[in-house]
Amino acid sequence: MKIIDVKNLTKTYKKNRGIVNLTFSVEEGEIFGFIGPNGAGKSTTIRTLLNFLYPTSGSATIFGKDIVKQSKEIRQNVGYLPSEVHFYDDMKVIDLLKYSADFYKKFNQKRMKELAERLDLDLHKKIEDLSFGNRKKVGIVQALLHEPKLLILDEPTGGLDPLMQNTFFEILTEEREKGTTIIFSSHILSEVQKMCDRVAIIKEGELVKVETIENLTKNNLKNITITFEQANAIDFDLEGIVKKEINGSEMTLLYSGDIKTLLNQLNTMPVQDLLIEEPSLEEVFIHYYEK
Amino acid sequence: MIFKRELKRNLKSLIIWSVVLSGLILLTLSIYPQFAEQQNEMNKLLESYPEPIKKVFGMNELNLGELMGFYGVEIYMMTTLLGSIYSAILASNILAKEENEKTIEFLLSKPVGRSRIVTEKLLAVFVNILILNVVSTITSIIGFQFADDPDVPTDTFSLLTVATILLHLTFGAIAFMLSSMLKKTRSIMSVSLGIVLAAYFMNVMAGISEDLEVLKYFSPFKYVDAAQIINDNKLEPLYMFIMTAVIFISVITSYMVYRKKDIAV
Numbered sequence: 329m330k331i332i333d334v335k336n337l338t339k340t341y342k343k344n345r346g347i348v349n350l351t352f353s354v355e356e357g358e359i360f361g362f363i364g365p366n367g368a369g370k371s372t373t374i375r376t377l378l379n380f381l382y383p384t385s386g387s388a389t390i391f392g393k394d395i396v397k398q399s400k401e402i403r404q405n406v407g408y409l410p411s412e413v414h415f416y417d418d419m420k421v422i423d424l425l426k427y428s429a430d431f432y433k434k435f436n437q438k439r440m441k442e443l444a445e446r447l448d449l450d451l452h453k454k455i456e457d458l459s460f461g462n463r464k465k466v467g468i469v470q471a472l473l474h475e476p477k478l479l480i481l482d483e484p485t486g487g488l489d490p491l492m493q494n495t496f497f498e499i500l501t502e503e504r505e506k507g508t509t510i511i512f513s514s515h516i517l518s519e520v521q522k523m524c525d526r527v528a529i530i531k532e533g534e535l536v537k538v539e540t541i542e543n544l545t546k547n548n549l550k551n552i553t554i555t556f557e558q559a560n561a562i563d564f565d566l567e568g569i570v571k572k573e574i575n576g577s578e579m580t581l582l583y584s585g586d587i588k589t590l591l592n593q594l595n596t597m598p599v600q601d602l603l604i605e606e607p608s609l610e611e612v613f614i615h616y617y618e619k
Numbered sequence: 620m621i622f623k624r625e626l627k628r629n630l631k632s633l634i635i636w637s638v639v640l641s642g643l644i645l646l647t648l649s650i651y652p653q654f655a656e657q658q659n660e661m662n663k664l665l666e667s668y669p670e671p672i673k674k675v676f677g678m679n680e681l682n683l684g685e686l687m688g689f690y691g692v693e694i695y696m697m698t699t700l701l702g703s704i705y706s707a708i709l710a711s712n713i714l715a716k717e718e719n720e721k722t723i724e725f726l727l728s729k730p731v732g733r734s735r736i737v738t739e740k741l742l743a744v745f746v747n748i749l750i751l752n753v754v755s756t757i758t759s760i761i762g763f764q765f766a767d768d769p770d771v772p773t774d775t776f777s778l779l780t781v782a783t784i785l786l787h788l789t790f791g792a793i794a795f796m797l798s799s800m801l802k803k804t805r806s807i808m809s810v811s812l813g814i815v816l817a818a819y820f821m822n823v824m825a826g827i828s829e830d831l832e833v834l835k836y837f838s839p840f841k842y843v844d845a846a847q848i849i850n851d852n853k854l855e856p857l858y859m860f861i862m863t864a865v866i867f868i869s870v871i872t873s874y875m876v877y878r879k880k881d882i883a884v
Contacts, residue, residue: 375883378727378728379727380724380727380881380882380883381881381882381883382879382881400730400731400732401730403728403729403730403731404730406728408724408728410724410725410728412721412884413725414720414721414722414724414725414884415722415725416624416628416720416722417720418628427620427624428725428729430620431620431729431730431731432729432730470725
């Protein structure tokens, strides 16, 4: 079933560009990635889904409920981690988590302690005394504590050390196994590649593409590194070359055309060495980021 | 939940204001016995005050030698003005600080409606103002005991108390409404305090000159004028109605604005 269903969602601001005609959906149990350059509209989309912002036009449902009219009911089963966490400074961590849990009318103390221990979070410290990374951990626990059916995470690993990042992804995987749907926005493409099933690419407020990770990386694009004696002396033009770079004796190509045609062409050239690889999501994506 | 937390969070401020106000009240009332004793000397002193000053502070109409009169001139000014300042500061802060300190994203992501947020915070403002007034009223009654004859007409004193509470609520409601509309706490507080002080000075000005008398309609301080209440022993219905209407409209507007607002930090 579609956990999130977005139809032509538009939010326009007076000054900044918002989002325009976004249409996509997220299936139950998916881990859905949301990527795009700064200012593309990722946070705007999330804020509109949570009804912090009112849409200019279009609509969306979460759990089949309208994001504006039934926002409160939706949020009963959503855990949100904002990109910038700000909590009431005068509270202790445990007080904040209890305060948060009170809204959902369920407080699972055992779960709180387990999560805090796994993330190495001191429950009895005052929030104002915590480092940025530790505040992020509070944000993570607060989002997970009430066992929501949908997790919305905005740049979740920012501020976490690599060990914690791994722990975090373990936790997310466990959530997914429980059937939780996760949507997360990120700049860190390696994470997106590792965790997500599908990805939506947003740019300048518009949806560029929604694709499975598999398709994105296997999209016929190959990373080809050819070693010549004198790379810059080689005049190489073939249809399907998306990008060409020369570094000393190496020529690197991003190639989306027919591999046989390329091999035939290379056969006629003074090739010293050849390397053909799958591109990383990063490389595919930079391609979309630019322009 | 939000209500409880706001009470806790604002408790220190409430205590400080209560203590300071009570201190001032007791200090002032402790001087009263001398006033009463030396009434003749006092009256001669008063003769020498310029007319406008006497008019403004109601010294013409109230007898400083009587406890109620003394209260009306000396204490009442403090409770009305300081209490209004307290209400304006409290109300202008309580909603807007969530956006300012960016904690609003956390709160709004919880299954809580905007109306509920407004209601609980409004309630916290109301309760705090009430407590401050209860404290100052009790303190005044204690202070009355300094006098040889501590009897004060209960009905008149009650009217003054009610008027004061209504005044505080009026400024509080206006400040709260402003905070629901604007974003920067600093400017909200400045504007709210400005309104209180402007209203106070308009009241003063209206008293000084006949020509400026029309200003009195713009100042809630005039609506709760001590001399009028004490001497007539009643609250002017029109004024009470205006204040209630202002409170009502401000509250409704706050709800309407906050419910539809785009909130982003």
